[in-house]
Amino acid sequence: MDNINAFDMRLRRKYIVVVVFSSAFALFVIWKLYQIQTDMKDLYCAKVLIQNKELLHLSHYQLTLLEHMYKENINRSLPIIYAITPTYYRLVQKAELTRLSQVLRLVENFHWIIVEDSDTKTDLVTGLLNESHLLYTHLAAKTPPFEKLKDKDPRWKKHRGVEQRNTGLKWLRENLELNKDRGIVYFLDDDNTYSVKLFEEMRKIKKVGVWPVGLVGGFNAEAPEIDPKTGKVIGYKTGWRSDRPFAIDMAGFGINLDLILSKHDAQFSYKMAKGFQESEFLSYFITKDELEPLADNCTKVYVWHTRTETPSVKGYIPGLEV
Numbered sequence: 001m002d003n004i005n006a007f008d009m010r011l012r013r014k015y016i017v018v019v020v021f022s023s024a025f026a027l028f029v030i031w032k033l034y035q036i037q038t039d040m041k042d043l044y045c046a047k048v049l050i051q052n053k054e055l056l057h058l059s060h061y062q063l064t065l066l067e068h069m070y071k072e073n074i075n076r077s078l079p080i081i082y083a084i085t086p087t088y089y090r091l092v093q094k095a096e097l098t099r100l101s102q103v104l105r106l107v108e109n110f111h112w113i114i115v116e117d118s119d120t121k122t123d124l125v126t127g128l129l130n131e132s133h134l135l136y137t138h139l140a141a142k143t144p145p146f147e148k149l150k151d152k153d154p155r156w157k158k159h160r161g162v163e164q165r166n167t168g169l170k171w172l173r174e175n176l177e178l179n180k181d182r183g184i185v186y187f188l189d190d191d192n193t194y195s196v197k198l199f200e201e202m203r204k205i206k207k208v209g210v211w212p213v214g215l216v217g218g219f220n221a222e223a224p225e226i227d228p229k230t231g232k233v234i235g236y237k238t239g240w241r242s243d244r245p246f247a248i249d250m251a252g253f254g255i256n257l258d259l260i261l262s263k264h265d266a267q268f269s270y271k272m273a274k275g276f277q278e279s280e281f282l283s284y285f286i287t288k289d290e291l292e293p294l295a296d297n298c299t300k301v302y303v304w305h306t307r308t309e310t311p312s313v314k315g316y317i318p319g320l321e322v
Ligand SMILES: *[C@@H]1O[C@H](CO)[C@@H](O)[C@H](O)[C@H]1NC(C)=O
Pocket: 075, 076, 077, 078
């Protein structure tokens, strides 16, 4: 009797050990699978959406965005910086765009809207963007010819970028949705020098953010003037016409996408006086006391109005694209 009981007990103990171990193993497997699934879910969703792009009638933009989410270049819980860059052909164009595109690769959640002053998209810019690994939109909008002026200078020279910036704004308004897409809009010229820190500052913008710009207007820098008591913008320290409603360079401000999408008529115009483009554009959105000073209360310079010297080319070697 005792022997049978002891045998029974041993069997039962073995049974319990087996049950405990297999349960623990099963729990471990379930936990591991859950972990893998959580990690993969977003990527998997993006992949399935991409695979069914025809069925879902995804726009080119939605598809590009998904591809970048899939590669984990875009984090939808952070605002995206939409930078509009007008560009035109000249000998240093490829060098400038190469310099710029490689800096922009260091910026998280970045979407480059590049607009060529040309009837069609050129091979040079197409190739460069294709190799850039950036999330981008490539557009072309030629500056219209104007009636001849008495002035020797053609009038378009005074208004470079109007057509291209407006084309970029139009794209944003046609492809993004108010209260659904979150972002910051910045006018990023192709000849300036940008610190990665500038883009980190931009992500703090609620309405319109401002900061100093180096090497501009004949001064070492231009900057909004800040009241040390209130921390608000009370004026502008500039070399020219600091009495403008917004004496701020194109490189010196960023705007929340919500404002761009809700004020449909806000754009640049050939009617705006020279040097007043920025000022008149900003007047659509905001008053001076609402400006948000960034870059340590406008004490740091993170963007410079550099200008590449036009090279004097005396000869031409065929077969080399520059
Ligand atoms: C996305 O951004 C949010 C907010 O900053 C952050 O909490 C999250 O970890 C980021 N996700 C990835 C995959 O980087």
